[in-house]
Amino acid sequence: MRRFSAFLISAGIAVAQDLANGQRIFQSQCAHCHGPRGEGGRGANLAKPRLRHAADDAALFKIIDQGIEGTEMPGAGMTIPETWQVVAFVKSLGRVPPSTLSGDPVRGEKIYAANGCAGCHTIRGRGGALGPDLTDVGARRSPRHLRASVTEPEAEAPDGFLQVRVTPRKGPRMTGVRVNEDTFSIQVRDLAGNLHSYWKNDLAELQKDRGKSPMPAYGGKLASGELDDLVAYLASLEGAR
Ligand code: HEC
Numbered sequence: 545m546r547r548f549s550a551f552l553i554s555a556g557i558a559v560a561q562d563l564a565n566g567q568r569i570f571q572s573q574c575a576h577c578h579g580p581r582g583e584g585g586r587g588a589n590l591a592k593p594r595l596r597h598a599a600d601d602a603a604l605f606k607i608i609d610q611g612i613e614g615t616e617m618p619g620a621g622m623t624i625p626e627t628w629q630v631v632a633f634v635k636s637l638g639r640v641p642p643s644t645l646s647g648d649p650v651r652g653e654k655i656y657a658a659n660g661c662a663g664c665h666t667i668r669g670r671g672g673a674l675g676p677d678l679t680d681v682g683a684r685r686s687p688r689h690l691r692a693s694v695t696e697p698e699a700e701a702p703d704g705f706l707q708v709r710v711t712p713r714k715g716p717r718m719t720g721v722r723v724n725e726d727t728f729s730i731q732v733r734d735l736a737g738n739l740h741s742y743w744k745n746d747l748a749e750l751q752k753d754r755g756k757s758p759m760p761a762y763g764g765k766l767a768s769g770e771l772d773d774l775v776a777y778l779a780s781l782e783g784a785r
């Protein structure tokens with residue numbers, strides 16, 4: 545029966561009951577990251593016919609079961625039939641027409657270049673390293689999340705980014721982003737992108753600014769049409785790193 549329902553799902557003939565169960569599980573375990581209709585948020589947009597990490601049903605099953613290593617996507621570890629039901633539901637999301645954005649990505653690329661974004665972000669190997677690599681950000685984040693990241697960076701900071709302020713006993717104070725930390729030492733990238741390493745013993749103070757970001761908020765700096773164009777450009781970045 546399990547095998548049979550897996551076969552039906554991969555043949556695109558999920559039974560109504562399977563879909564309903566898959567939807568119920570999705571709402572409780574996935575929707576807070578992927579949105580109730582899979583439109584994306586902190587997690588990727590799933591409402592599209594082709595998924596970057598899931599070329600076929602077996603790959604989709606594996607992602608849902610085990611997560612994607614090195615990303616915020618966790619493994620769900622459900623039973624085999626439950627996992628297939630969620631596979632069926634995720635596939636059904638891709639059948640709705642993708643939402644279209646009003647902005648112009650070509651103009652958006654110019655706005656990106658004119659506002660110093662590349663000083664902190666890398667796209668296809670070019671740019672600074674203080675902020676996250678944006679080469680494939682359009683595949684990982686929804687347009688709504690991208691817009692909020694630009695207008696209010698502190699509200700939408702991704703996991704793993706922590707702004708720190710370091711006051712050495714000798715030498716200048718410094719604000720930057722934590723790259724690595726263990727019991728005895730901390731490595732920090734300053735706002736110019738240079739890496740510094742400190743022994744904690746040598747520090748007078750180490751402050752961690754949770755919920756803070758070195759990224760400026762662009763909400764007031766860009767006209768709303770410019771923001772639409774910039775978001776359209778970011779959403780178009782789906783390339784492999
Ligand atoms: C903590 C937030 C979070 C939760 C919970 C979560 N995901 Fe994800 N998911 C992500 C993120 C972030 C990505 C993008 C990973 C990347 O490529 O960097 C992702 C990627 C995916 C992908 C691949 C998308 C693609 O384009 O290839 C699928 C499919 C997926 N998630 C399905 C699910 C399902 C189904 C659930 C619930 C069982 C779930 N996710 C729960 C955050 C989450």
Ligand code: HEC
Nearest residue numbers: 659660661664674675676693697700701702705757758759
């Ligand atoms: C001074 C450095 C700096 C500048 C300049 C900067 N950013 Fe950022 N950006 C960051 C850092 C650090 C983060 C991660 C923490 C956060 O989200 O606030 C970030 C996060 C982001 C994210 C979220 C990425 C994700 O995976 O969720 C997007 C999108 C983004 N920036 C776009 C831009 C754009 C577009 C510009 C130019 C208009 C820009 N940034 C300018 C440092 C910067």
